[in-house]
Amino acid sequence: MLVYKFGGASVKDAAAFRNIFRILSSLPAQEKPVVVVSAMGKTTNALEQVFKLAFQESDYTEAWQQMRQYHQTVVQELFPEFGHPVHQALEEQFRFLENTLKTIRPQVQYDEQYDQLISGGEILSSLILHHFLSSQGYQNQWLDCRPYLRTDATWREGRVDWEYTQQQMATHLPPLLENGALITQGFIGGTSTGRTTTLGREGSDFSAAIFAYCLKAESLTIWKDVPGLLNADPKLFRDTIRYEEIAYQEAIEMAYYGASVIHPKTVQPLAQQCIPLHVKSFLHPDQPGTVIWNCQHDRIAPSFILKQNQCLLSFHTKDFGFITEQHLSTIFQALSHHRLKINLMQNSAISFSTCVDADEARVEAVKEALAQEFLILYNQPLHLYTIKNYDQPSLEKLTHGREILLEQRSRQTFQFVCRPTQEFPH
Ligand SMILES: Nc1ncnc2c1ncn2[C@@H]1O[C@H](COP(=O)(O)OP(=O)(O)O)[C@@H](O)[C@H]1O
Numbered sequence: 001m002l003v004y005k006f007g008g009a010s011v012k013d014a015a016a017f018r019n020i021f022r023i024l025s026s027l028p029a030q031e032k033p034v035v036v037v038s039a040m041g042k043t044t045n046a047l048e049q050v051f052k053l054a055f056q057e058s059d060y061t062e063a064w065q066q067m068r069q070y071h072q073t074v075v076q077e078l079f080p081e082f083g084h085p086v087h088q089a090l091e092e093q094f095r096f097l098e099n100t101l102k103t104i105r106p107q108v109q110y111d112e113q114y115d116q117l118i119s120g121g122e123i124l125s126s127l128i129l130h131h132f133l134s135s136q137g138y139q140n141q142w143l144d145c146r147p148y149l150r151t152d153a154t155w156r157e158g159r160v161d162w163e164y165t166q167q168q169m170a171t172h173l174p175p176l177l178e179n180g181a182l183i184t185q186g187f188i189g190g191t192s193t194g195r196t197t198t199l200g201r202e203g204s205d206f207s208a209a210i211f212a213y214c215l216k217a218e219s220l221t222i223w224k225d226v227p228g229l230l231n232a233d234p235k236l237f238r239d240t241i242r243y244e245e246i247a248y249q250e251a252i253e254m255a256y257y258g259a260s261v262i263h264p265k266t267v268q269p270l271a272q273q274c275i276p277l278h279v280k281s282f283l284h285p286d287q288p289g290t291v292i293w294n295c296q297h298d299r300i301a302p303s304f305i306l307k308q309n310q311c312l313l314s315f316h317t318k319d320f321g322f323i324t325e326q327h328l329s330t331i332f333q334a335l336s337h338h339r340l341k342i343n344l345m346q347n348s349a350i351s352f353s354t355c356v357d358a359d360e361a362r363v364e365a366v367k368e369a370l371a372q373e374f375l376i377l378y379n380q381p382l383h384l385y386t387i388k389n390y391d392q393p394s395l396e397k398l399t400h401g402r403e404i405l406l407e408q409r410s411r412q413t414f415q416f417v418c419r420p421t422q423e424f425p426h
């Protein structure tokens with residue numbers, strides 16, 4: 001059994017939906033995949049915008065109508081005939097989301113309310129895909145993943161209940177698959193009380209890995225707008241090269257350092273069960289792409305990773321005392337409590353510095369929590385560069401002419417924090 005994941009770029013317009021049909025119909029007739037789909041194009045960003053307006057009691061009508069119109073335009077192009085059931089299915093979902101919007105309570109429980117609205121993007125896109133494939137004679141069923149993919153109530157970053165999810169999926173999905181492919185959602189899950197959660201932005205790759213793991217799939221393929229896993233993001237770096245195959249560990253590390261082509265949590269469940277992960281181009285489905293699997297290879301070409309919009313936080317003891325384990329423990333507790341992820345850290349005699357995502361609310365909360373004990377300096381917006389498998393030429397090429405605020409190197413990995421420059425691609 002195969003799991004296919006199509007991201008936002010693969011469902012951004014009517015032509016993209018037709019392309020998915022072409023890819024799926026090229027599979028052998030007996031092959032019935034689980035198809036995990038993200039929200040169309042940049043819908044999640046658009047929904048976030050609508051939610052923020054509603055949350056602060058501002059007028060969201062225009063932003064909402066734009067999002068609605070985007071979906072309706074694509075649907076009208078895919079289903080020109082009058083009275084197709086997709087129209088009613090979409091209308092019901094729009095109505096549900098409009099009611100959700102009307103009942104948003106301002107200024108409280110941001111994360112929980114966020115999940116109830118933002119999850120709508122994946123419900124809409126999966127409904128459109130299901131109806132479109134059916135209209136083309138491709139046998140499939142729409143599956144609401146929320147009763148199967150169980151998480152706790154950590155809103156916006158639901159933690160998967162692996163035991164329950166595996167038991168549910170392994171019991172209920174194989175019989176459904178006998179009747180055709182399953183079209184389901186990435187990014188979302190459900191709690192034991194039936195509330196919707198999301199798994200973290202760009203989490204659909206991870207959803208697909210959860211399905212693959214729980215169903216012991218033969219492989220997972222994530223379809224992207226790039227030819228495979230490259231040694232850098234081609235939007236940011238010139239002269240990229242494609243890896244033909246790469247070991248799980250390399251891919252896990254690249255994703256961890258910020259190679260945004262694969263969500264960081266995706267590879268680990270696959271590695272546990274030795275399920276190969278294919279990264280392929282939906283524009284050139286016949287080309288080989290990259291396979292991430294249990295392979296052995298020599299040191300691979302250096303890869304370049306950039307994390308933008310970073311904040312460098314430095315905590316200094318107020319009495320010039322040394323930074324002790326007790327201080328570190330206090331700082332880590334605050335970072336963990338406010339869910340601010342450490343991307344790089346370094347300590348010196350009387351200070352501790354860490355590079356984190358410049359999430360304004362979370363950074364402010366940490367600063368507030370630690371202001372009494374430490375003198376806190378911060379610097380943003382910054383860039384965090386990582387070179388994996390670096391050598392002298394790659395290191396010189398990337399650091400040349402930059403003012404480095406913090407750097408760290410191990411035998412394989414070189415990282416540094418610097419001020420942003422405008423020249424992309426590098
Ligand atoms: N190492 C890399 N190799 C390939 N693409 C990369 C890499 N790092 C970042 N990217 C970016 O990832 C994008 C595809 O991922 P993403 O936007 O998450 O796709 P989708 O949302 O459609 O699943 C590419 O367009 C590319 O700009």
Ligand SMILES: N[C@@H](CC(=O)OP(=O)(O)O)C(=O)O
Nearest residue numbers: 007008038044201202203204
């Ligand atoms: N739609 C969600 C989940 C996701 O993974 O999307 P994509 O596959 O387009 O990155 C987001 O934008 O965060």
